[in-house]
Amino acid sequence: MSESGxxxxxxxxxxxxxxxGPARRIVRAEGGSEVADAVGAADAAGEPVLLxxxxxxxxxxxxxxxxxAVLLAGSGISYARRDDDTVVAAVDAGEDWDDVVAATVAEGLGGLECLSGIPGRTGATPVQNVGAYGVEVSDLLVDVDLYDRRSRTVRTHVPASELGLAYRTSVLKGDDGAVVLRVRFALRADGRSAPIRYAELARTLGVVPETRVDPAAAREAVLGLRRGKGMVLDPDDHDTWSAGSFFTNPILAVADAPQVEGLAAWPAGxxxxxLSAAGLIQNAGFARGHAGPGGRVSLSTRHVLALTHRGGGTTGDLLALAREVRDAVATRFGVALRPEPVLVGCTL
Known part of the structure; x- marks a missing residue:
């Protein structure tokens, strides 16, 4: 564990x-034990903690x-065969997520390939129940190790069934009482991907939905689609200076859903x-590249669901743009859009 300042x-x-803006102190922690120690030390000192x-x-x-602020860094991935069909990958919370996906694909293991190109660390994936292209973490998650800040103990192998995993949320989201230290995924050992369920991805791969393909082919197709939407990090591309999709797709009672011609919608129980948040935003009058205060922030030039920083901006600028979009959708359709990122020290 090292102190960055x-x-x-x-x-x-x-x-x-x-x-x-600034943190009072930044500490870098590598591996689960260092993360638990760093969080425990801050708690003992009565300091707020940001992971x-x-x-x-x-x-x-x-x-x-x-x-x-505790910066998470990883210290490895390990594999254990559970049965003839399944291998369990155990991953430190601080491991870069896309590196993990690439590593499992290189091992010939299927399941995570549709989650390629998503930035961030592995420990955040169960908190947010990360998902993309027809796959969610909840489809593959076995269990997690947690540092319980209330009892100051480590809980190992907490089953996924106890985490309340749902669309882009879990019991861990918004509750700072537990810190993810390690995550385990059940992956397919037969060299085939998860079933390709997302229509756009199936078309790109030239297969019918529910087909299982080479995981490496699925990964490359997903990365290509994400690059086309500005969703793969590139320091020279301001469309990737974002927090990904800023608003979640709202889930409503069918009777409360607005009737909008051509708006994408999916059954949700x-x-x-x-409903498609992007579709609501577009139908509320916003185009790709719509500028916020001073042009320092804008909607992505590739799709309206990402709010991007164009340089020289502030968080205040970004939130002003987010409020403009949220309020317009609420006024036009009576639908409340909710942010997907974690807001630290600020609100919409």
Missing amino acids: TTTTDLSAHTTLRLG VGGGSNLVVADAGFDGT EGRVK
């Missing part, structure tokens, strides 16, 4: 938005964070429907 340190260097992985899902206030 005992004086004020700017958090913008640690977020993909490149926004955010920072890849910073891809954080919107940090311009005023910063008056406490200790009995009597409920999930």
Whole structure:
């Protein structure tokens, strides 16, 4: 464990938005035991704690964070065969997520390939129940190891069934009482991907939905689709200076859903429907590249669901744009859009 600075340190260097003010202190922790020690030490000192992985899902206030920011770094992946069909991959929370996906694909293991190109650290994936292209972490998660800040103990092998995994959420989201230290996934050992369920991906691969393919082929196709939408990090591309999709797709009772011609919608359980947040934003009058204050922030030039930093902006600028979009959708359709990133020291 190392300290990155005992004086004020700017958090913008640690977020993909490149926004955010200073933390009182930044500590780098590698591996589960160091993370638990760093969080425990801050708790004992009565300091607030902010966990920072890849910073891809954080919107940090311009005023910063008056406490200790713990930067997560990984120390490895291990594999154990569970049966003839399944291998369990155990991954440190601080491991870069896309590196993990690439490593499992290189091992010929299927399951994670559709989650390629998502920035951030592995420990955040069960918290957010990360998902893309027809696959969610909940489809593969076996269990997690947690540091319980209330009892100051480590809980191992907490089953996925206890985490309340749902669309882009879990019991861990919004509750800082537990810190993910290690994550385990059940992966396919037969050299084939998860079933390709997302229509756009199936078309790209030239297969019918539910086909299983070479995981490496699926990964390359997903990366290509994400690059085309500005969703693979590139320091020279301002469309990737974002926190990914800023708003979640709203889930409503069918009776409450607005009737909008051409709006994408999916079944979401009995009597409920999930609406396309991007479709609502577009139908509320926003085009790709719509500029916020001073042009320092804007909607992505590739799709309207990402709010991007164009340089020289502030978190205040970003939130002003987010409020403009949220309020327009609420006024036009009576639907409340909710942010997907974690807001630190700020609100919409």
